[in-house]
Amino acid sequence: MNWTTVQLRKGLTALIVLDALEAGAWYAYGLRRAVHDQTHGLFSFSEGALYPLLHALRTRRLVAVQRRKVHGRERLYYTLTPKGQQTLDECRREWAGLNRALAQVLRPAKRQP
Template identity: 35%
Template sequence: MDSANQEFLRGTLKTIVLQLLAQQGRMYGYEITQAVEERTGGELTLTFGALYPVLHKLEDEGLLITESQEVDGRLRKYYRLTPTGSETAVRKAGEFDRFIQLMRLLIRPSPDVAFGQ
């Protein structure tokens, strides 16, 4: 993954995690990293070093809860949205959509847009 993609990923990581959990219900860390990679055809790779601080921050903010489950003799930690987390996921998706619209206006302005007027 190139450095531009890494930069964009860092800036949207909370939104990505919230959306994946809103869609899937509950996930564990490795599962989240795999979903990002699979959905982007390998264009984006999410490292554990980037993911877990975001998961812990979202948990501290009351947006996630965790539950542990034993799988193959190992304890696996699952993350799930709280009701506030679900509301935040919807809000963040809208904010992101609006940001993309604004970026398109800046990157590909229509011919009738005059800057500085």
């Protein structure tokens, strides 16, 4: 993967995480695997990125945490707060707009021969 594309992916993590949480509570470790599998490995953030991100979302009150014991093992489940839901909605709208703008700016990719 080239340098420019690497930069591109950064920052999408937060959006994907918020989106995933909308469908229901998730714990970090499972969320990571789920996103990785669903996108066929296209999006796979490291733990070193995910855990600090979740903490950051928490301090911004976009997500809330809840302890649960599953199969005798502790898990920290994250859920969207109302503020998180609101932010997610904003994000999706902005993302759509951004995408439209980008599509206007960017010439289409040449088909691969």
